[in-house]
Amino acid sequence: MSDDQKQKFDFMGFRKIASVISITLVVASIVLLGVRGLNFGMDFTGGTSVELEYAQAPQLDEVRSTLTEAGYDQFVVQNFGADTIVLVRLNESGNDQLAPEIVSVLAKNGGDLKLIGSEFVGSQVGDELKENSGLALLIALAVVLIYVGMRFQFKFGIASVVPLAHDVIIVLGIFALFQWTFDLTVLAALLAIIGYSLNDTIVVADRIRENFRKMRVGGSWDIINESIHQTIARTINTSGTTLVVLLALYFFGGEAINKFALALIIGVVVGTYSSIYVSANLLMVMGVSREDLMVPAKEGAGEGAEEEQPPEWLDRM
Template structure:
């Protein structure tokens, strides 16, 4: 399918506009990384505790922050999570709160803060009682065995109440997403004496801890190093491949273009204040391969055209090659971009950083194949040949069948 038939766009004639665009966004990203926002890192890289909590009612983030300050938690990050109707938030403790000695205290500190300052039940009403919204099977079974509402002997009580606790936990988690509407909703799930005991000795806090992620500072530091090495090794591998497949200048031009893409994508995260996580690194590595593939398509057409027009001005050969591959570039990049954009708009908070990296990277990667990599080949030849405009760029080795 040809979208652009016989196009004659003078891409190299616009190289200074492209250079200005690249410099503007590259410099803005570098300045943001060095002096303005830095590079916001997710808990994966800096270490910390992230707790995902679901509330019975729409959570008041202002009240949550006030409760955290009252409890002495330093600069927790509180943000909505997932679909708004689920009433979920992520609470992330600052790195200072999650040193090795305190890692196991992260979840307890957040839960304790919510119980004291955000619980649906008053402190007096909850004193000495079991929080049924956050009680697991083991704590439910222990409570029932101690209360023994059905007056069973010790051996029978253990088996009976463990089965009752399992039924209650399954009903709460699978049917109600971790939160009970009321203790009376357990009628029919557990025996009447058990429900009566829970009504007397338990309460509903109105929130449920759904998930806890803890990453130590040492692990975060190691992950940062491995992410950087993965990116650098991928660039080096691409350079070696293109050196072997084409010529060194092709590899250098492609790697510079991909580095340009990575710099602008990371700079976009810094400028917008979005955190870089392991999934973002995965997206960047994906974009390195995607951008490199797009660049190779253009280079391959340049190489083939050089074999057929050895005396034609190099700029004309490059322009013609870009125009010949333009339909393919727009179709493949356009469809991929629409997919990434759909993820960004409708994928939810979990996929938001990943899809943002893809959206920015696909746009910049497609642009750099035309506006950065190809002009570098011409600039290299012009510098090498002085005033000569002949197409003397090496056509490279013919690929083996």
């Protein structure tokens, strides 16, 4: 290796430390999910949504404080289609008097409003959503495994799916730790995290495959290190610009997408780490080599025939 290469940061030199960190976080997250569980929102537990129309656009913070003073505990207040229409979602059993009670409480605070409609979501629907959401995550991971295994090689498929599961479990563990509300927006964020992290992992994997075919000097350690160095600027720039947008959504997007943005922020940070360390680390553990990525020779080629080189378009995939 040249002097310039020796001076580069040795990513793989910290792979054992990264392994300890990842295993600790995943185990801790699983324990938290088993002990504390997730704080499911109304989408999963059932509850009542009340749609109201104001004569003038109300201050949502005042609506929330009024409901809190009236003794209501778990609820979400958000605009629904227009500034004058407010949707109140409560984790309470549906009854005929709940919607009129909400109207009466808010009207006493000086609000000029009327009831548009109310809807009750039963717990049976919530249980069905839990099962379907878990199934959706498993199907997404299975499809990724098949896709990457066909596009690259089976070892790359494993090294792509495990980091995705790693990212999702850690995000769920953090939500269980702080008991943040887990609703359909957070579920959507988890699926988005899988897509984002996969894209980042594919970029690194593509460069590793390309370098295994092009670099004639150095073993797996050196090739994977060099591949990470060649993609790290792109990874940091992509993650940085994504985080800027997500932070803006978190601070200015309102309560409706607050947890969605928060889950994505955590997922982007963890996903960036996993695409560098977890994925590459697994390739090292599984012993990926040039032989795994060589293009098979055509049948009937003579022994003295010149070795066929892969076409240029294959290296660019």
